[in-house]
Amino acid sequence: MKWQIQLVMMIMLVSCHPDKNKTISRDELSFKTSDASELYFKNVRQSDYHIEERPEAGMNIFRLEEFTLAGKLQPAIIINWRNDMAFFYFEQESDTQESDFEIDFQGEKASFDLSNQKNHAELARQLYNAVLENKDMKVLDEVVFGSAEERETFRRMYFDYLRLVDIR
Numbered sequence: 001m002k003w004q005i006q007l008v009m010m011i012m013l014v015s016c017h018p019d020k021n022k023t024i025s026r027d028e029l030s031f032k033t034s035d036a037s038e039l040y041f042k043n044v045r046q047s048d049y050h051i052e053e054r055p056e057a058g059m060n061i062f063r064l065e066e067f068t069l070a071g072k073l074q075p076a077i078i079i080n081w082r083n084d085m086a087f088f089y090f091e092q093e094s095d096t097q098e099s100d101f102e103i104d105f106q107g108e109k110a111s112f113d114l115s116n117q118k119n120h121a122e123l124a125r126q127l128y129n130a131v132l133e134n135k136d137m138k139v140l141d142e143v144v145f146g147s148a149e150e151r152e153t154f155r156r157m158y159f160d161y162l163r164l165v166d167i168r
Contacts, residue, residue, distance in 0.1 A: 022168075023129040029121050030165045031085045037164050038079065045160045049077070058082030063091075067153060070139040072101075075124070075154065077161050086164045088124040090114060104138045105130050128158040 049062035062077040069075065073090040080086070092099075092114065099115040105126070112123045127144065130137055131151050137144035145151045162168040 021132055023132055024125050024162070024167065026122070026125065028167055029125060030167060031087060031121075032166070033079065033084050033086050033164055034166055035084075037166050038081070038084075041079075041160065041164050045163075048160075061089075064153065064157060067150070067157075069127075069150075069154070070142045070144045072139065075157055077157070077164065079164070086161065087117060087120065088158065088161045089117070089120050090123060101139060103127075103144065106135045106137075124158055124161070128155065131155045 046062065048064070050065050052061040052063070054061065057080075059078055059080045059082075062079070063074060067074065069090075072093055074092075076089045076091055078087045078089050100111065100113050102109055102111045103123075103126075110126060112119050114120060114123070127137065131145075131154060145154065159168060
């Protein structure tokens with residue numbers, strides 16, 4: 001009887017644990033949050049982030065301090081609490097006016113125009129998948145992630161976003 005209880009507990013534990021190594025397809029992308037996912041983020045994950053509150057806009061912006069990709073893009077999670085939506089967004093350096101850029105994913109080039117929110121989502125999805133597949137990424141011959149720690153930080157941040165929009 002004891003081993004049966006342990007077996008049931010193991011199955012429950014494994015089934016409640018989201019798959020952190022599964023890539024995301026384009027059709028899985030979502031911006032909608034749920035009350036449960038927002039509560040989880042606020043109670044468990046929010047403490048890792050620097051929070052900028054913008055009550056007049058009905059949103060909060062979550063950033064990891066001093067974390068930039070290729071020294072140009074700072075990822076942020078934006079929660080629009082008025083509309084129950086969340087977005088993964090890349091803020092550019094203030095002196096960078098170019099919204100178009102190209103990333104080389106181990107020989108496969110992809111262009112992005114960051115003037116459109118869906119392009120931010122697509123860029124984040126492709127970076128996340130490339131991190132999971134352990135691909136090298138460059139922007140203008142500069143590596144996107146300078147270390148394994150930066151890759152893991154981005155993976156964890158994007159996974160927080162995926163949990164927030166109920167994809168994982």
